[in-house]
Amino acid sequence: MKLKTIYRCQQCGQASPKWAGQCAGCGGWNTYVEEAEEVLTKAAAKARGLTDFSEPPVKLSEARAMKAEHVSTGIAELDRALGGGLVKGQVVLLAGPPGIGKSTLTLETCAALAVGAYASGKVLYVSGEESLAQVGSRAERLGARAENVYLMSEANLARIIEEFRRLKPAFLVIDSIQTVYHPDFVGSPGSVGQIRECASELLKTVKASGAALFLLGHVTKEGSLAGPKVLEHIVDTVLYFDAEKNNVFRVLRPHKNRFGSVDETGIFEMTSKGLRSVEDAGLMLADAGRDRTIAGRAFSVAFEGARPMLAEIQALAARSYLPYPRRTVTGFDLNRAQMLIAALEKNIGLRFDEMDVFASLQGGIRMKDPALDLAFCAALISSVKDIPLPPDCVFMGEVGILAQVSSPGFLDRRLAEAERLGFRTAFVPWMAGKDEKRLKTLRVEAVRDTGGLYAAMTKLNTAAAAGAKKNKENS
Numbered sequence: 001m002k003l004k005t006i007y008r009c010q011q012c013g014q015a016s017p018k019w020a021g022q023c024a025g026c027g028g029w030n031t032y033v034e035e036a037e038e039v040l041t042k043a044a045a046k047a048r049g050l051t052d053f054s055e056p057p058v059k060l061s062e063a064r065a066m067k068a069e070h071v072s073t074g075i076a077e078l079d080r081a082l083g084g085g086l087v088k089g090q091v092v093l094l095a096g097p098p099g100i101g102k103s104t105l106t107l108e109t110c111a112a113l114a115v116g117a118y119a120s121g122k123v124l125y126v127s128g129e130e131s132l133a134q135v136g137s138r139a140e141r142l143g144a145r146a147e148n149v150y151l152m153s154e155a156n157l158a159r160i161i162e163e164f165r166r167l168k169p170a171f172l173v174i175d176s177i178q179t180v181y182h183p184d185f186v187g188s189p190g191s192v193g194q195i196r197e198c199a200s201e202l203l204k205t206v207k208a209s210g211a212a213l214f215l216l217g218h219v220t221k222e223g224s225l226a227g228p229k230v231l232e233h234i235v236d237t238v239l240y241f242d243a244e245k246n247n248v249f250r251v252l253r254p255h256k257n258r259f260g261s262v263d264e265t266g267i268f269e270m271t272s273k274g275l276r277s278v279e280d281a282g283l284m285l286a287d288a289g290r291d292r293t294i295a296g297r298a299f300s301v302a303f304e305g306a307r308p309m310l311a312e313i314q315a316l317a318a319r320s321y322l323p324y325p326r327r328t329v330t331g332f333d334l335n336r337a338q339m340l341i342a343a344l345e346k347n348i349g350l351r352f353d354e355m356d357v358f359a360s361l362q363g364g365i366r367m368k369d370p371a372l373d374l375a376f377c378a379a380l381i382s383s384v385k386d387i388p389l390p391p392d393c394v395f396m397g398e399v400g401i402l403a404q405v406s407s408p409g410f411l412d413r414r415l416a417e418a419e420r421l422g423f424r425t426a427f428v429p430w431m432a433g434k435d436e437k438r439l440k441t442l443r444v445e446a447v448r449d450t451g452g453l454y455a456a457m458t459k460l461n462t463a464a465a466a467g468a469k470k471n472k473e474n475s
């Protein structure tokens with residue numbers, strides 16, 4: 001075995017023979033770290049058993065189907081995010097910012113599995129971050145005291161694998177992949193090289209035994225899966241655990257799943273007794289003060305990276321006192337906003353020539369998702385025409401120069417997420433009608449262009465006014 005050093009970007013995994021200030025792959029600054037790279041000779045590769053998995057080719061028609069039988073983890077919202085439950089031998093990467101509740105969720109899962117699906121097996125929870133006393137006190141607080149859950153505080157991968165082979169658990173948790181290290185591999189724990197080596201070694205061991213594996217990973221402040229990003233393609237399932245902005249709720253979103261759909265998200269509430277599954281997500285909207293009917297505000301479900309998330313756009317059109325009216329937008333593209341304003345002017349005859357337009361995407365984030373176009377138009381029409389928008393309406397669609405509304409992609413995932421979040425009416429492009437059957441509580445209102453949007457909003461308004469009048473008469 002020969003050793004050679006290379007420089008590897010800690011953000012995207014790009015390798016370079018020389019150090020550089022800026023990564024050529026992702027453009028990050030100061031991200032290259034020196035790493036030793038093993039160059040395996042053929043003999044060494046053979047000695048390592050790299051051909052363990054290989055089997056002779058078989059005909060596709062004769063290939064035995066692997067039965068992906070889902071077993072319940074005992075935690076309803078986790079099952080939902082996993083697409084129905086856990087599969088034997090499944091490797092899951094659970095990623096999220098520090099303090100979001102990854103350790104809490106997995107410890108609860110261990111306890112639930114140990115009395116549920118894996119009651120006849122063993123569960124091993126390895127923490128490289130906390131002492132046994134710390135994990136123990138958390139387990140006590142959560143009321144997780146199952147007999148066949150084993151705890152281990154260890155960061156050395158060789159020791160972990162040794163114990164895994166001895167104990168033969170049906171479920172293994174590594175908390176977190178950034179803290180474990182491969183003793184044969186140079187590089188500090190948490191570096192891209194270590195993460196990759198440790199994960200592939202764990203994967204080999206676990207896949208051979210049929211046990212399920214949870215790898216926990218921290219994401220960086222910027223929200224990217226720094227080190228663990230390199231794992232996305234080798235694991236079966238990637239789940240992101242995240243908090244809704246200034247909200248008590250935590251959302252578990254699948255990003256990739258080899259054993260199920262990635263349409264469903266899991267919603268939890270952090271309580272002193274641990275994470276509670278929230279089954280009625282309508283609560284979530286009510287909680288954030290999103291339950292009032294206001295003019296100038298529209299919701300959308302936007303994709304941030306690979307994750308669908310709730311977005312709120314607020315718009316204000318007010319009389320201008322300047323020779324050149326102002327167009328101020330925060331959180332999304334100004335050029336796009338100007339194009340949409342022009343399209344609204346042309347298509348439905350709204351006048352903005354003497355109006356300042358302010359619009360903002362709430363939450364201090366920036367998004368480029370074209371699905372926000374329709375929400376922007378709705379918020380703006382709502383502000384100009386003083387049409388209050390009910391809080392259970394959601395707008396998803398890309399608006400073109402000719403004011404036509406088209407599908408933004410992933411429309412069914414967006415609709416599923418909107419339904420999950422408790423919305424009742426979704427304004428989407430016309431062609432989306434075919435997906436309606438899958439929805440239970442969400443009604444789809446198809447719009448072809450901004451004119452159609454305006455008409456639908458007016459209809460909504462008259463219906464609401466009639467409802468309010470009726471209520472008044474009755475009382």
Ligand SMILES: Nc1ncnc2c1ncn2[C@@H]1O[C@H](COP(=O)(O)OP(=O)(O)O)[C@@H](O)[C@H]1O
Pocket residue numbers: 096097098099100101102103104105141270271272273
């Ligand atoms: N005694 C407690 N009562 C209520 N919530 C707690 C308590 N201790 C910790 N928490 C919650 O648990 C979170 C930490 O969860 P943890 O699973 O350790 O996160 P992670 O593993 O993702 O870093 C804290 O942010 C806090 O919200």
Ligand SMILES: [Mg+2]
Pocket residue numbers: 102103104129175
């Ligand atoms: Mg933790």
